[in-house]
Amino acid sequence: MTTAPAYAEDAPVLAQERVAQDIYLLTVAARGNGAPGQFYLVRAWDRDPLLSRPLSMYAAAKDSVSFLYQVRGRGTGLLSRCKPGDCLTLLGPLGHGFRLADLRGRVAIVTGGIGIAPMRALAEQLLPQHVTLIAGFRSTPFALGDFEQLGVPVQLATEDGCAGTRGLCTDLFDPGQFDSVAACGPAPMMARVAGMCAAAQVPCQVSLEARMACGVGACLVCACATVQGNRRVCTDGPVFDATEVVWHA
Amino acid sequence: MPETVLCGVHLKNPVIAASGTFGFAAEYGQFFDVGRLGAVCTKGLTLRPRQGNSGVRVWETTGGILNSVGLQNPGIPAFLEQELPRMRTLGTVIIANVGGADQAEFVEGVRLLSDAEGIDIIELNISCPNVERGGATFSATCDSARAVVAAVRPVCHKPLMVKLSPDAEDIAVVARTCEEAGADALSLVNSFRGMAIDIRARRPVFDNVTAGLAGPCIKPIALRMVWEVTHAVHIPVVGIGGISTWEDAAEFLLAGAKAVGVGTATLVRPTAMLDIIDGLERFGAAALAPL
Numbered sequence: 001m002t003t004a005p006a007y008a009e010d011a012p013v014l015a016q017e018r019v020a021q022d023i024y025l026l027t028v029a030a031r032g033n034g035a036p037g038q039f040y041l042v043r044a045w046d047r048d049p050l051l052s053r054p055l056s057m058y059a060a061a062k063d064s065v066s067f068l069y070q071v072r073g074r075g076t077g078l079l080s081r082c083k084p085g086d087c088l089t090l091l092g093p094l095g096h097g098f099r100l101a102d103l104r105g106r107v108a109i110v111t112g113g114i115g116i117a118p119m120r121a122l123a124e125q126l127l128p129q130h131v132t133l134i135a136g137f138r139s140t141p142f143a144l145g146d147f148e149q150l151g152v153p154v155q156l157a158t159e160d161g162c163a164g165t166r167g168l169c170t171d172l173f174d175p176g177q178f179d180s181v182a183a184c185g186p187a188p189m190m191a192r193v194a195g196m197c198a199a200a201q202v203p204c205q206v207s208l209e210a211r212m213a214c215g216v217g218a219c220l221v222c223a224c225a226t227v228q229g230n231r232r233v234c235t236d237g238p239v240f241d242a243t244e245v246v247w248h249a
Numbered sequence: 250m251p252e253t254v255l256c257g258v259h260l261k262n263p264v265i266a267a268s269g270t271f272g273f274a275a276e277y278g279q280f281f282d283v284g285r286l287g288a289v290c291t292k293g294l295t296l297r298p299r300q301g302n303s304g305v306r307v308w309e310t311t312g313g314i315l316n317s318v319g320l321q322n323p324g325i326p327a328f329l330e331q332e333l334p335r336m337r338t339l340g341t342v343i344i345a346n347v348g349g350a351d352q353a354e355f356v357e358g359v360r361l362l363s364d365a366e367g368i369d370i371i372e373l374n375i376s377c378p379n380v381e382r383g384g385a386t387f388s389a390t391c392d393s394a395r396a397v398v399a400a401v402r403p404v405c406h407k408p409l410m411v412k413l414s415p416d417a418e419d420i421a422v423v424a425r426t427c428e429e430a431g432a433d434a435l436s437l438v439n440s441f442r443g444m445a446i447d448i449r450a451r452r453p454v455f456d457n458v459t460a461g462l463a464g465p466c467i468k469p470i471a472l473r474m475v476w477e478v479t480h481a482v483h484i485p486v487v488g489i490g491g492i493s494t495w496e497d498a499a500e501f502l503l504a505g506a507k508a509v510g511v512g513t514a515t516l517v518r519p520t521a522m523l524d525i526i527d528g529l530e531r532f533g534a535a536a537l538a539p540l
Contacts, residue, residue, distance in 0.1 A: 103492030221307035
């Protein structure tokens with residue numbers, strides 16, 4: 001399901017919460033008509049930096065949209081300092097999200113770090129199907145409570161062993177136990193999940209991340225290599241079938 | 250509204266969606282009426298399809314963005330079949346931007362576009378900074394610019410606008426050379442060759458090492474070049490380079506440009522061109538007369 005995107009320069013911030021070291025949850029007043037896996041271009045500034053930041057939709061209600069994001073640089077840093085009442089510019093919902101019809105049976109949601117961002121809305125949408133979250137973090141985990149609240153069982157791995165099993169999410173993931181998979185995280189992690197799913201013949205969808213400019217398919221700066229040649233992460237994706245993507249070593 | 254005529258083609262206003270930032274226009278049709286624009290310019294087209302460049306394609310700098318798309322496009326035959334019919338319904342002037350790896354590809358590409366119904370102006374892109382062969386190398390020297398313009402001129406039955414690179418030794422001299430070789434109009438500037446280095450990875454950000462710099466940071470230099478060129482040639486000039494506001498656009502028109510191209514500003518704000526059109530209209534045609 002994809003709805004027409006809207007452009008608003010006056011979307012008020014409803015809430016902003018720091019949920020971990022450099023992770024924030026931002027809620028904005030907007031029509032929450034996006035589908036799981038879609039994203040918005042967000043900005044909290046005029047012309048510096050020039051480009052907006054693409055953020056996945058974490059959750060949506062009738063009159064609000066939430067974004068879970070990591071502060072990576074100046075743009076996300078500026079976003080993290082927004083307070084309730086500040087106005088943001090939003091363009092979205094954009095892109096093609098998860099193909100829900102193909103996420104059948106027992107679904108594994110496999111995430112690395114901030115790759116968990118598009119998955120809450122997906123889990124919510126998939127319920128009451130059998131959904132398991134297999135999440136990996138470098139250190140302190142975040143957002144897991146929101147999944148537990150939905151009744152989604154969580155398997156946890158941390159690289160420093162501070163919580164859950166020490167290691168990577170891919171150490172916990174056994175594709176043989178699932179009928180379909182949705183994954184998002186660092187490219188090497190998604191490549192590994194894609195490889196495991198291909199070997200086990202389990203369908204897998206991945207949500208890719210890219211530096212973007214227009215967000216609507218016009219500028220072609222967010223290309224990703226696929227078996228059909230370069231495609232646009234913003235409009236052909238961000239969710240792709242894992243078998244379509246050409247994973248770089 | 251200050252209307253304008255660009256080599257015989259009537260534009261309802263002087264604001265053109267510059268090549269590369271506006272796709273084939275349909276992408277933005279969901280946000281505003283593209284028919285309000287003076288003209289739209291297609292993404293850079295080549296005879297054969299191109300996959301474009303690998304690696305990072307965009308990088309922000311202060312006041313600008315570096316891009317390295319590398320002329321990714323479906324090829325002219327696919328454009329004519331799949332994109333042009335939709336563009337023709339937009340109700341605005343269509344400019345087809347054409348590039349090539351060598352002179353033969355330019356000639357063949359221009360021939361196909363020239364024969365196509367519904368294209369109003371052909372913009373010869375001899376200034377792409379992001380392709381190894383062709384591109385900016387044609388615009389860098391007078392000899393190569395003259396050769397490619399003269400080669401396409403006989404097969405081009407539509408107004409021929411030549412897009413110039415700012416990375417020439419003397420852009421006014423290249424401009425005069427293109428005029429002599431048969432160009433009906435000039436557009437300038439394309440992006441500047443720039444570079445960024447990832448200091449932690451200790452390597453250039455772009456696989457191609459260099460990339461094209463555009464955005465507000467180039468505006469004063471672009472304006473100076475447009476000024477030099479409008480004073481050096483008799484054919485119309487389209488001014489491009491970091492135009493973000495109607496005041497920016499007015500500066501280029503006062504510098505003698507017949508129309509302006511807006512690129513990066515659309516990436517910043519999808520409706521930027523509408524604000525520019527409205528601002529120019531309020532300012533009035535008389536106030537926009539060249540100095």
